[in-house]
Amino acid sequence: MSKHRDLGLTDHEYELIVSGLGREPNDVELAMLSLMWSEHCAYKHSKKLLGRLPTDGPHVLVGPGENAGAVDVGNGQAVAFKVESHNHPSAVEPFQGAATGVGGILRDVFAVGARPIAVLDSLRFGEVAESERSRYLLEHAVAGIGHYGNSIGVPTVGGEIYFESSYEQNCLVNAMCVGLAPHARLTSSAAVGLGNVLILLGALTGRDGIGGASVLASAELSGADESKRPTVQIGDPFAEKKVMECCLELLDSELLASLQDLGAAGLTSAASEMASKGEVGLDIDVASVPLREPDMEPFEIMVSESQERMLCVVEPEKVAAVLEVCERWEVLATPIGQVTDTGQFRILKHGEQVGELPVPLLVDECPLYDLAPEPPTAPSFAAPPAVVAPDADARSQLLALLGSANLASRRAVFEQYDPIVQSRTVRRPEQADAAVLALPGAGSGFGHGTSGIAISIDGNGRRVAVDPRAGAAEAVYECAANLACVGAEPLGLTNCLNFGNPEKPHVAWQLEQAVQGLADACEQLGVPVIGGNVSLYNESPDGPILPTPVVGMVGAVEDVHHVGRLGFGSAGDAIALVGEFEPRRDGSELAKLSGEAPVGTLPVRDVAATRKAHESVRAGIRSGALCSAHDIAEGGIAVALAEAAIAGGIGASVSLPVDPFGEDLGSGFIVSGPERAVLGLAGARLLGHVGGNELVIDGLLSVSVDQLASAHSAGLGIN
Amino acid sequence: MKFGVLRFPGTCDEIDALQAAQRVGDARLLWHADPDLHGVDAVIVPGGFSYGDYLRAGAIARFAPVMASVLEFAHAGGLVLGICNGFQVLCEAGLLPGALLPNTNLKFTFRQVNLDVVDPDTPFTRAAGKTLSIPAKHATGRYHADGPVDVVLRYAPGENFNGSEDDIAGVRNAAGNVFGLMPHPEHAVDPLTGSTDGLAIFQSMAEHV
Numbered sequence: 001m002s003k004h005r006d007l008g009l010t011d012h013e014y015e016l017i018v019s020g021l022g023r024e025p026n027d028v029e030l031a032m033l034s035l036m037w038s039e040h041c042a043y044k045h046s047k048k049l050l051g052r053l054p055t056d057g058p059h060v061l062v063g064p065g066e067n068a069g070a071v072d073v074g075n076g077q078a079v080a081f082k083v084e085s086h087n088h089p090s091a092v093e094p095f096q097g098a099a100t101g102v103g104g105i106l107r108d109v110f111a112v113g114a115r116p117i118a119v120l121d122s123l124r125f126g127e128v129a130e131s132e133r134s135r136y137l138l139e140h141a142v143a144g145i146g147h148y149g150n151s152i153g154v155p156t157v158g159g160e161i162y163f164e165s166s167y168e169q170n171c172l173v174n175a176m177c178v179g180l181a182p183h184a185r186l187t188s189s190a191a192v193g194l195g196n197v198l199i200l201l202g203a204l205t206g207r208d209g210i211g212g213a214s215v216l217a218s219a220e221l222s223g224a225d226e227s228k229r230p231t232v233q234i235g236d237p238f239a240e241k242k243v244m245e246c247c248l249e250l251l252d253s254e255l256l257a258s259l260q261d262l263g264a265a266g267l268t269s270a271a272s273e274m275a276s277k278g279e280v281g282l283d284i285d286v287a288s289v290p291l292r293e294p295d296m297e298p299f300e301i302m303v304s305e306s307q308e309r310m311l312c313v314v315e316p317e318k319v320a321a322v323l324e325v326c327e328r329w330e331v332l333a334t335p336i337g338q339v340t341d342t343g344q345f346r347i348l349k350h351g352e353q354v355g356e357l358p359v360p361l362l363v364d365e366c367p368l369y370d371l372a373p374e375p376p377t378a379p380s381f382a383a384p385p386a387v388v389a390p391d392a393d394a395r396s397q398l399l400a401l402l403g404s405a406n407l408a409s410r411r412a413v414f415e416q417y418d419p420i421v422q423s424r425t426v427r428r429p430e431q432a433d434a435a436v437l438a439l440p441g442a443g444s445g446f447g448h449g450t451s452g453i454a455i456s457i458d459g460n461g462r463r464v465a466v467d468p469r470a471g472a473a474e475a476v477y478e479c480a481a482n483l484a485c486v487g488a489e490p491l492g493l494t495n496c497l498n499f500g501n502p503e504k505p506h507v508a509w510q511l512e513q514a515v516q517g518l519a520d521a522c523e524q525l526g527v528p529v530i531g532g533n534v535s536l537y538n539e540s541p542d543g544p545i546l547p548t549p550v551v552g553m554v555g556a557v558e559d560v561h562h563v564g565r566l567g568f569g570s571a572g573d574a575i576a577l578v579g580e581f582e583p584r585r586d587g588s589e590l591a592k593l594s595g596e597a598p599v600g601t602l603p604v605r606d607v608a609a610t611r612k613a614h615e616s617v618r619a620g621i622r623s624g625a626l627c628s629a630h631d632i633a634e635g636g637i638a639v640a641l642a643e644a645a646i647a648g649g650i651g652a653s654v655s656l657p658v659d660p661f662g663e664d665l666g667s668g669f670i671v672s673g674p675e676r677a678v679l680g681l682a683g684a685r686l687l688g689h690v691g692g693n694e695l696v697i698d699g700l701l702s703v704s705v706d707q708l709a710s711a712h713s714a715g716l717g718i719n
Numbered sequence: 720m721k722f723g724v725l726r727f728p729g730t731c732d733e734i735d736a737l738q739a740a741q742r743v744g745d746a747r748l749l750w751h752a753d754p755d756l757h758g759v760d761a762v763i764v765p766g767g768f769s770y771g772d773y774l775r776a777g778a779i780a781r782f783a784p785v786m787a788s789v790l791e792f793a794h795a796g797g798l799v800l801g802i803c804n805g806f807q808v809l810c811e812a813g814l815l816p817g818a819l820l821p822n823t824n825l826k827f828t829f830r831q832v833n834l835d836v837v838d839p840d841t842p843f844t845r846a847a848g849k850t851l852s853i854p855a856k857h858a859t860g861r862y863h864a865d866g867p868v869d870v871v872l873r874y875a876p877g878e879n880f881n882g883s884e885d886d887i888a889g890v891r892n893a894a895g896n897v898f899g900l901m902p903h904p905e906h907a908v909d910p911l912t913g914s915t916d917g918l919a920i921f922q923s924m925a926e927h928v
Contacts, residue, residue: 143827146827147827150827151731151768151771151772152731153732153767236771237768237771238728238729238768238770238772238773241729241731242729329728330728414829415829416826416828416829417827417829418829420854420903420912420913421735421856422735423735423738423905423912425912425913426912438911438912448909560911561911
């Protein structure tokens with residue numbers, strides 16, 4: 001009997017199932033269990049570690065465990081958000097993989113009752129300059145993200161992209177969605193109410209997605225050619241737009257008892273999690289599920305990952321009203337089962353039982369594994385080829401950095417996204433370090449109040465490879481620094497942990513150290529983690545990807561009329577460095593261009609000084625004292641100055657007290673404004689002044705802003 | 720003055736258009752399946768992806784029950800403004816000449832564009848200056864017409880990213896009461912979220928009625 005092994009279960013896990021069930025599971029039950037006990041659904045290698053992350057905070061309304069977490073943003077409004085990966089589907093079919101990644105995270109957010117108001121993306125590919133495959137993946141993933149987000153009317157307001165050879169076979173596509181809800185509309189997915197009806201909303205159920213994220217690709221269960229069908233789901237943003245508007249109206253009309261989206265493992269995962277949270281049982285009759293292909297087996301119906309579907313629990317007397325709203329939105333709605341008090345998840349076909357599993361066995365009893373972390377004794381990642389000569393002067397180093405794929409202008413990408421639909425976008429891509437959205441005012445139906453939110457997403461695998469603990473912490477600090485630049489204070493964060501195979505000791509060590517680094521930084525900054533996602537086994541025959549924790553952070557903006565810009569403003573303005581900025585070259589972009597492997601030591605952070613610097617910049621923006629603020633990120637202070645000059649279309653003349661190309665992420669800022677205001681800022685060190693049409697760094701280099709801009713705009717190599 | 724803003728399945732920019740119109744008058748949404756225009760003084764066909772744009776941009780929306788009433792309203796001289804997908808719908812419905820083809824770069828493209836107002840004497844442009852800075856965002860915005868058309872807006876030199884013939888960004892019908900444009904004036908009505916030049920289009924309409 002090796003069927004369970006083909007489905008990804010170990011012999012030990014299968015024994016646990018048999019003893020928990022008191023019998024052998026049948027094929028339907030085994031298919032469901034194998035998915036619910038997969039890494040993807042059970043987090044069996046990461047759950048113990050995730051307990052280290054702080055999840056409480058004064059603004060937290062919904063923590064981890066629901067489809068998306070939520071924080072309070074005042075005026076009776078809540079902001080829900082989450083980031084999730086869609087890496088493997090995107091590596092197979094980048095357009096649909098990325099598109100359905102966006103579709104999935106949108107559903108997570110409107111499942112909790114929030115209207116999606118922003119999407120951001122964090123993408124990783126191989127070296128785009130050398131790899132045609134990476135260029136193909138980039139162009140199609142970007143087109144897919146745009147296709148879904150643009151068509152559904154949710155603005156894509158920010159993101160980040162890095163290129164490293166370790167992502168060549170296994171690209172990363174992480175999508176984050178942010179939604180807005182009145183507190184009263186926040187909804188749980190817990191199934192409640194004996195006799196309440198389960199209604200499936202949205203698309204027909206087909207064979208797509210079976211064996212996609214799951215392990216059913218070699219299914220003996222069907223034993224036929226059906227299992228060779230394409231396993232990547234196909235997105236239909238128009239269908240999801242209707243489902244989204246329909247669900248929000250159903251919630252506004254208080255017609256739903258609970259709501260859940262169908263994602264990985266389809267109906268199995270959605271329904272069993274609803275039952276588990278509500279501590280109830282559920283009966284589902286697969287014969288009532290509307291199918292795209294008529295001859296589907298019960299197990300296929302239960303694990304199909306067809307997109308644009310939602311599951312809701314409705315009181316019997318409200319079913320007619322629900323169906324009426326769905327009909328108006330042209331959304332298919334079908335009662336498929338009911339809530340029971342048995343604690344069992346029963347699968348029926350035309351009333352005859354084809355499977356029965358205790359809900360706790362499905363959801364809670366998958367064994368959790370301890371990692372066996374071991375720090376590597378030799379460098380884990382090879383050195384890239386050198387593209388900058390060791391004796392290159394500072395001017396050519398700066399131009400090479402600006403023109404490198406990792407630092408070049410992202411305009412060719414973000415121009416394919418609609419950043420302004422819904423009329424909330426106060427800062428679009430390229431205008432500031434974080435996106436800024438205005439929120440509705442108190443009590444008003446339309447129009448903006450004064451408050452807003454800022455959003456940033458960040459992560460740098462090469463820094464994490466150098467030092468997983470410090471590198472992961474840097475991602476949190478970097479996000480917080482981005483928020484400070486627009487005057488925002490962090491409210492909460494979500495993360496996506498993209499790593500290789502955790503059963504390998506060195507990968508386990510990276511994961512364990514990185515989670516600790518995230519926990520450290522969250523504690524130090526007082527930012528709770530309200531949800532997230534783990535994506536493991538990101539490996540190819542060439543080895544694992546760089547360890548890549550991605551952090552998405554949302555912050556509060558007091559007054560959307562006082563938010564920062566990154567570009568220099570007026571000639572004569574003073575330029576200052578804020579923060580205890582202690583840059584090093586290890587793990588930097590220049591080290592990469594010089595052909596160095598990601599090894600060495602990251603800067604040791606002075607936590608109190610970093611917090612003070614963030615506070616100082618935030619205060620300077622909020623008071624209106626500063627004209628611009630830009631955090632010093634990859635490429636170091638010289639690149640930060642060049643970016644501020646390019647964005648402002650004006651030069652600057654400075655002298656630098658630190659290494660121009662060293663990095664210390666999340667610690668230092670370049671700010672500008674009237675001299676008195678800038679020097680009045682706590683911890684500000686005068687560097688020089690804005691003006692002219694060149695960036696002049698004393699004793700080091702002088703380049704025209706035009707040259708900087710043309711190097712910057714050409715670097716990505718796509719148009 | 721009361722604006723009616725159409726809402727088809729897949730429309731995305733209807734709330735934006737509603738809010739923009741509310742800055743100069745009253746406004747309400749009109750549901751695609753309801754042929755009643757509820758006594759509005761002007762109709763806005765907003766942007767988005769009506770019916771997913773899966774067949775051809777705007778091709779399905781023109782069959783919606785509300786569109787028969789919009790046709791009747793337009794033929795009686797009522798003001799009709801089509802924005803982006805709305806412009807495509809009005810061309811498909813025969814209220815405006817020409818058609819919108821895929822952008823020459825074959826990509827959805829977002830850009831803040833400068834427009835020259837070449838016909839300042841229409842019910843849609845009388846309150847406008849000589850140039851407007853307005854965002855555009857579409858994949859199917861390359862204007863083509865077989866014969867001469869009444870051009871209202873052109874992309875300023877160097878701004879025509881979609882490849883429209885003669886840099887045409889907006890056209891009107893011969894009677895002058897129906898106007899369509901690809902850029903989004905409803906996204907340029909508040910200094911907080913960008914430019915304010917789009918407001919002139921709505922002001923012109925309000926002043927005309």
